Amino acid sequence: MNRKRFQICTAALCLLFLLAGLARALLSPETEIAYENRPARRWPAFSAGAFLRGDYQAAAEDALADQLPEASRMKKLYNICDTSLALPLIRFLGRDGGYVGFRDICFLKDMLVVRPVPLSEKEAALKESARRISAWAEASPGTDFYVYYIETDRDLNLETGEKTGLFDCLAAELTLPAGHVERLRIDSFDDYHRDFFKTDHHWNAAGSYRGYTELCALLNAEPLPQPEKYTVPACYRGTRAAGVEGVPAEDFTVNLYDCPDMRVTIPAGPIPDYGMQALLVNGELEHVSYGSVFGVDCGELVFDTGKPGKNLLVMGDSYDNAVVKPLAAGFEKTYCVDLRSYAGELGRPFVMAEVLREHDIDAVLFVGGIDYFGATLPNMEGG
């Protein structure tokens, strides 16, 4: 009798857990997966077409993976175990300072990096980006077009310093006037170590300041006085550390630019400020991330200083979040467009000619790394 009771309990517990997963996914879904820094996937709406293509089934599988009770805790526990088992080997293999791969990233000395991208993989996309930018520039003779390419760990082998030639390929295809194409030059591990976060793919305070001054020079804009720096020690684990437990948090430093007052607008309407640097400095920011400090990505962001001057259109991605506000200080209005979410948030496709005319743009700046010029820009639609 006892044996049977245990059998029933075991079966009932299993069944209850299975049902709890389904109930959670359907009735009370999570909206955000903080551990993975992304929105939670929800149960999809049914459509016959999506079912026949298999999209509905794939979306349902994704939704269940996110909505199961304690899914994030399970993932964290798994990652702790997995990383703990691998870390001794990683330390042993990396003692000579070479790349040691772990899933999609690599350990290199005290940094989490990725391996360089071969030119062959991105050549077509870079040429397509260059063709688009050149065509836009030719079609808009009254507007100056600029390109600022941010070299990262994907542009060179950080062990040997050998470059992949991604920027050279892009620059060679662009037909912009001399002096309108520049880059954040990274030639060695030391350069990269100085200018980028250890646990994230973004540029750090040093890198973004260097980028800011080079951008001002490129755009002939007067830079703001050299900012003070403010550091929160050991508080930041970037996205490259996601799932890699046991990697220590790093310092997070921000440049405190003395920006003039400006009106900031996002597609939903005006906002008090872009980013939450003030909260960081006051020690009130609960979770330090690149997005929370410098501002989250959005389809169109507008800075209006109210002082007469030129209007700037910045076309980029999250890299520009750290520099766009001080950059906007040198212009009347600055429009920042992120093509990844422009159409979704504004409800219309991005059309360069219309945007230039509508906002009376004097200068267009394309800013980003290989993910922007080699993926986002060539794959955008509606331009």
Next chain:
Amino acid sequence: MLFSSLSFLFLFLPVVLILYPLHPSARYRNGLLLVSSLLFYAWGAPKALPLLVGTAGLVWLCGLGMEKGLRFCYPLAVAFVLGCLALCKYLGFFAGIFGAQLGFRLLLPAGISFYSFQLLAYLFDLRRGEIRAERSFLRFLLFVAFFPQLLQGPILRYGKTAPMLAARAVTWDGAFYGMRRFLIGLAKKVLLADRVAAVAASIYASSGYVGTGALWLAALCYTLQIYFDFSGYSDMAIGLGQLFGFSLSENFNYPYTALSITDFWRRWHITLSLWFRDYVYIPLGGNRVNRGRFVLNILTVWAFTGLWHGASWNFVLWGFYYGVLLLIEKLVIGKRIERVPRLLRWLVTFALVNLGWVLFHLTDAGQLAAVLRGMLVYAPTDWRALLALDASVAPRLLTVPIALWLSFPVLRKWVPEKSGPLLSLGYLTLFGLCVLFLVSASFTPFIYFNF
């Protein structure tokens, strides 16, 4: 839909398990199983569902016709089943042999090799007079589409299944055994097969650094992967069958304990081996023929066995490999094999099986040749460089000896047949671990978007 998918575990299975006992009648239960089986199939391969139902319908009608003495029914049905199989699975392969390129891509319906063989067995048995034709189409469709065995077997025989389709009882002990068996199968797949698979894939993807040692390790990992993957699936199928009162045939019997190739094939994918024995080998004359014909029979059966597994030359080669090994065992070595020490017999058999899986696994001829050369002609491995490519294989490497150990019947001695509280707790832990690994496989942090 795969048994190890979250959709199956958290959506399909609990709903069917709750609905099934609501009414005791066989009509209700068969109806529920049929609807759920068709949904199960449509979930994974919606466009292939009409072919499954259509083929089953034609075979069912032809079966009835055969009993009424309509002579065209048998060749029509056999030709249709084989034709669909050939068209969907082999047309591209045979077109390639003759240098032709297909200007279109044919759908390869999931499980077509399994259900086609099940339907052919039905027709053959009917023609031999060993079974009566099924009168109810819905019951026949359930026999073909019964979801536990639809995608990867075990290949059912109608004669054995028909009584269970008509009436069956679900006992508590049977259902609990089914649950245990399902959990064991799930654990084999999730905790063992998927883990060792990552090691094999990592080694095969990094050809620049691998030498003989790494290639044998990759072969061993794939050997373990395919066993725990396939036998895990079979365990889950058998377990699910038990949950609904069906007793499905065993498909594996610790094949890596085999002491000869003949022994291995008595233990590996048993329902397929028996199918080929009953419907190809014995009709060809089996071993009651002269030596030349015997050799031809064996090679024919094994060429078909290889081809059944996939439309590619490496599968044909794999089939011939086993055909030749079996011929050597039967015609050259014979009874002398029993004088060889057991450990040596096991080692040689296991090494040959490992080599066989390399032929099976690598479809690219160039890679296959390079890997075989690397395995047979010594070359050193740069282990540091290999591991530095992706150190996440390190935790997975730890699974290899555990998987190898568990491919022997070691747990049989330790795990009692009748479950007590400790064992129940053990199964719950196993279930929790499986869910943990399955959910963690979906870990997809944003690296580039949305900050």
